Every structure is written in structure tokens, then in C-alpha cells.
Amino acid sequence: MTARTESPDGVGSECAAVSQRIGVAARACGVTTRTLRYWQEIGLLLPSGMSEGGERLYGDEDVKRAARIKELQELLGFSLSEIRVVLETEDILDRVRSAYRADMRPARQLELLSEAIEANDTLLARLDDTLARVRAFRRERAQKADRLRARVAELESEMARGRRRAK
């Protein structure tokens, strides 16, 4: 849909990084090659191509997806199976859209969509909950910061008094 591999203009060599080998892709999204292979192993991120030599080739979208996976992991502590659900929900829209090739009955499409909607709403609810809790937590810590600094000021003025008296 985005860019073809064919290099539409004849210039060549300008096709950008539409298809990178695993090492480059890994560095691009901040994980190891082992991780990318593992994600493939469990069906979480399939490289969109293979070289004839049998090497994995990752497109830009793959790299984006990898980065997204990593973010969900680190940001919210999602497990890979949770992430799988999120991403599958994401994929559904694309699949339904590209079901222009309407070999899929509209009824079936609706089914898929309502599934995706439910999953998405569940996720949204979870995100809202998370937001609320993190905000509460943040407030707490901000207050604690205030108290800490107040205590520091108190101590410092105390020490200053001590010094003045000792003089």
C-alpha cells in the first residue's frame, strides 16, 4: 500500500529502508536479533519477507510494530500475550479494509468488527483505569516531594541557627 519494492523511478539505491536485514532492524527498534526471532517464533511479529538465501527481511512497518511491542512491554508491563491481543485488534481493521476483495461476507466482516470493537473498548477501559491510577500515584509522589523539600528547608534553617549561636 505504501511503497513498492520495485523502485518506481530508475535511480535505484534510493528505495530507502523498506526491507532491512535482522541486525539493522533490531538496532532500529532497540531490541536484539534474538528477540525478533523469538517474537517470530511465537507468532507475534512475522518478518514481511525473506531473501532467497533464507534471511529474514523486515520492512518499515515491521520495525514500527516491533517498536510498538517494546513500548507496550516497557510502558505498561504488558505480557507478550496481552500485546498479541492488542495487535490483533489493530490488525482487524486493516484486514477488514483490505477485504475489498470481498470474498468475505459482510456478515462475517461485521462479526470480526464487533469482536475488534469489544477488545478495543476493553483496552480503552484498562487505559483509563491506568491513567487514573497513575495520576493518583503521581499526586502522592508530588506531595511527598513537597514534604521532603520542606523538611530540608527546616533542617537547613535549624543548622543555620546552630551556626549563628556557635559564633
Add this chain to the structure above:
Amino acid sequence: MTARTESPDGVGSECAAVSQRIGVAARACGVTTRTLRYWQEIGLLLPSGMSEGGERLYGDEDVKRAARIKELQELLGFSLSEIRVVLETEDILDRVRSAYRADMRPARQLELLSEAIEANDTLLARLDDTLARVRAFRRERAQKADRLRARVAELESEMARGRRRAK
């Protein structure tokens, strides 16, 4: 500091759950007894008392602390060692406060405090980052929800047209 174990009034039996056995405490904060023992093992949550028979006794604050630990785990995916840092920072204020028993030099107190402040600020920054990312993510998913529902509407009207024509 809060409630003494002595039951100040003579009524008795009203001392509340200031000191519970491990099973009750575990249920109270939604973890297993094994988990509480593990958290003690790694020094994350020490039961505030022991019965003469050698059983762990958890006070209300312990239970709160346990609940906090669980929240940090599930909410933000913190590891127990990250949580340890957070809680230690939390403890410092209490310790410095109860350093009324000023066997601790004010200079040392200041040192502790600035350590705590730094750790706390780090945490705050992390929380802010998390908040920003989660919000961004939420926006994305909300938009996705809109698109999904739009596509449903589209499909439904399409099907309705189909039915009218077939009639």
C-alpha cells in the same frame, strides 16, 4: 504511631485487624501466602511482628504496603527491584522524621533527604513520561474505535441497500 495494640478502651475485641496472620493478610491484599513470604525473603516487605510461636504477624500498614506493591507491579509493570527503590524512597521520610532521636547528625539527614528527593524526582519524571505515552496511546485507540464503528455503520447501510434491492 497510629493505634496501639493495647486496646485503649476496656471493651476489647475491638482492636481491629492491627495484627493478622499471614493467610488473612494475604487475602486482604489479594496475593498468596507464598508471595508474602517471598517478599519477605527478598527484604521487600517484613512483617511487623512475630507471634511467640514463630508465626508472621502483619499489621494494617504491612497490608497497605503489600497492596501498594501489587499495584505497582500490575499497574506499571515495575519489577520488584524497581518497587524496592520506590518504597525505600517512601521510607526515608519516615525514618528522617523519626530521627527525632537525633542520634543522626543533621548533615547525614540532609544527605538521606537529597538522595530521596533525587529518587523521587526520577520517579516523577518516569510517571510523567508514562502518563504522556499512555495518553497518546489512548488517543490512538479512541480514534481506532471511531473508525471501527464508522466501518460498521458503512457495512450496515450497505447491507440494508442490498436487502432493499433484493426485495
Add this chain to the structure above:
DNA sequence: CCATACCTTCACGTTAACGTCAAAGAATCC
């Protein structure tokens, strides 16, 4: 006082998510 439920300390098992090597096949540079 005794049955039952709860607790103790080992100690080994488990799961997720990779890390780490080995042996051998591609790709690339000069």
C-alpha cells in the same frame, strides 16, 4: 484433649522472555 485448620521451613518445579553459544550457510568488501 484432640481434631482440624493454619502455620513453619526447606526444596524442587514452572513460566515467560529471552541470553548465549556452536556449527554452518549467506553477504559484502577489497
Add this chain to the structure above:
DNA sequence: GGATTCTTTGACGTTAACGTGAAGGTATGG
């Protein structure tokens, strides 16, 4: 075209955070 670098597929190791008994002490209601 040979050396160097990258990649492949196994296969075993590792770490965190517990789960799951076993063997035996403790608390408690009838």
C-alpha cells in the same frame, strides 16, 4: 576470491517471581 561480517537453525542456560508439595510445629473450636 578470500577474509570478514552477518545470518541461520538448533539447543541449552538464565532470571524473576513465584507455585507446589513434604514434613512437621501451632492455634483453636467443641
